[in-house]
Amino acid sequence: MLKTAGKGVTIAAKEAPKAIKNIEKAGSEAVSKADDGIKAAKKAVVKKGEKIKDATVKGGKKIEKAVKENVSEAKRAAGTVHKGGSKTVDVKLSKKKYPESAQHIEEAIKEGQPDTLTIDRSGASARRRASLQGVDTVPEFDRDEYPPAMSKEGGAGASVKLINPSDNRGSGSSISGQLRKYPNGTKYRIIIIDEV
Numbered sequence: 001m002l003k004t005a006g007k008g009v010t011i012a013a014k015e016a017p018k019a020i021k022n023i024e025k026a027g028s029e030a031v032s033k034a035d036d037g038i039k040a041a042k043k044a045v046v047k048k049g050e051k052i053k054d055a056t057v058k059g060g061k062k063i064e065k066a067v068k069e070n071v072s073e074a075k076r077a078a079g080t081v082h083k084g085g086s087k088t089v090d091v092k093l094s095k096k097k098y099p100e101s102a103q104h105i106e107e108a109i110k111e112g113q114p115d116t117l118t119i120d121r122s123g124a125s126a127r128r129r130a131s132l133q134g135v136d137t138v139p140e141f142d143r144d145e146y147p148p149a150m151s152k153e154g155g156a157g158a159s160v161k162l163i164n165p166s167d168n169r170g171s172g173s174s175i176s177g178q179l180r181k182y183p184n185g186t187k188y189r190i191i192i193i194d195e196v
Contacts, residue, residue, distance in 0.1 A: 088116060089188040091178045093171055094195060100163035101144060101171035102192045108146040108159035117151035119179060119186045127155035135160045142168035148175065 095102040109115045128149035133156075135143050141162040147154040179188060 087187065089179065089182060089186060090191050091175055091188050092191050092193050093174060095192050096194060098167050098171035098174070100161075100167040104144050104159070104161045104163060105146050105190055106192060107161075111159065113146055113159050114153050116187055116189050117147050117153050119150060119182060119184050119188065120152040121150050121184055123152070123155075124149040127151075127158075130156040131158035131160060138162055141165065144168045148172070150176065150179075 093102055093105070128145065131145045131149065131154055132143050137143065142165040144161050144163045145154060145158045146161075147158055149155070149158075175190065179186070182188070
């Protein structure tokens with residue numbers, strides 16, 4: 001009985017190194033596969049990162065291009081560059097919304113008043129007094145001037161017409177609002193449009 005047990009121990013002892021080697025081999029293969037998995041994951045992350053970076057750069061370029069196009073369009077909409085590099089801003093005034101003001105402007109230009117004007121806010125009050133001098137006030141009417149008093153070309157000799165107060169003040173507000181961001185010395189024209 002002891003002899004048989006001893007024989008079993010001897011066989012087990014002989015097989016042990018082989019089993020240990022198999023375990024080591026399996027462990028080594030598992031570690032190697034894990035390393036490969038980590039490398040593949042890193043590669044995928046880098047590749048995805050490059051794609052994201054590439055997409056971001058392309059997207060950024062598209063945005064930059066769109067911004068430049070919008071700025072150019074805004075500049076074109078804001079004014080026209082004429083000889084000598086001076087910019088004339090086009091101010092739009094609706095004939096439907098302000099019919100009496102629009103008609104007065106068109107009539108005044110036909111009669112010889114300038115169509116290109118220059119912003120000069122500092123002298124507006126004095127020019128308004130000069131242009132309205134001798135023109136009597138009439139109840140329920142405003143005295144509309146063209147060129148406007150805020151223009152260097154306004155003042156004595158300006159065309160003055162009695163029109164509806166709401167029309168006059170609305171058109172004045174629209175014109176001054178569109179020109180608010182421009183400094184004194186800026187050239188502008190009032191363009192009469194049919195749209196509201």
